[in-house]
Amino acid sequence: MDADAARNSPPRDLKGVLNFIVTTSLCNQRQARELASAIRSFGAWAGLRLDHLPADTAAIRRHVERLHPEAVGVSPARFANVTSLLNRALTLAGVKPCNRPVAEALSVAWNTVFASLSNRYLRSSLAPFARFCSASGVAPDAVSDGVSSLYLEHLTKTSLVKDPQTVYQTVCRTWNQARAKVLGWPAVTLTIPS
Structure with a gap:
């Protein structure tokens, strides 16, 4: 899947987001590895297969709210980093927020x-x-x-x-x-x- 395809038809689940991240030219190899690791970590923490986790910020937020860094064996900083990277992966894959957009630049x-x-x-x-x-x-x-x-x-x-x-x-x-x-x-x- 290339960048244009992702923009026209964003992935429906985190497996699709992962597949996009490992094949896209929108980020370098190091960034792709970090983003892919964050997606896999989040899936493990949620206890679900990636194809069972919708690529939807509201649904992911509900999982984030139920999870605690200590319960999944990571520091609060690592937990925050994974959620930040996951958010970046969703954005790169063309997953749109479920309500009004945020401008890239100020008016x-x-x-x-x-x-x-x-x-x-x-x-x-x-x-x-x-x-x-x-x-x-x-x-x-x-x-x-x-x-x-x-x-x-x-x-x-x-x-x-x-x-x-x-x-x-x-x-x-x-x-x-x-x-x-x-x-x-x-x-x-x-x-x-x-």
């Missing part, structure tokens, strides 16, 4: 706002939210609690992060920090969930 309005954001922690925390807003057509000054709630829904349905609620809470907190510290940041305060 012009978001680029303008981010130009004044020099704090690396704030930039890294807010960049995925900004890409989500860019893809959704939400300008920086149109951000609201409703938009941030849609971001939480997006994380829950499409991301393999261990705890979407914590990521959402961090985004709300760092948004408010940027509002307080960065000249020109939108005058919007987000409610920080408890």
Whole structure:
């Protein structure tokens, strides 16, 4: 299966994702080995054959939530690395998230706002939210609690992060920090969930 075929017809299960990864030219051999190892590790941890694990982020997330690093005999860092690599493999294989996409690049309005954001922690925390807003057509000054709630829904349905609620809470907190510290940041305060 070549890259174009995968984009037109993404794999239905992790066996198909693995087959794609080991044959694609989209990554080098070392990257392919790492991604393939992550797919196999995840299948072993879930206790299922790869052809019984759907290539669907929501289904994989349910497995991730039930698994614990200690129970599968790995460190939390290794566990996080495997889920991150698995997410990358799904993306390379053309598996689309089950709800709205996230933009690869920021819109012009978001680029303008981010130009004044020099704090690396704030930039890294807010960049995925900004890409989500860019893809959704939400300008920086149109951000609201409703938009941030849609971001939480997006994380829950499409991301393999261990705890979407914590990521959402961090985004709300760092948004408010940027509002307080960065000249020109939108005058919007987000409610920080408890």
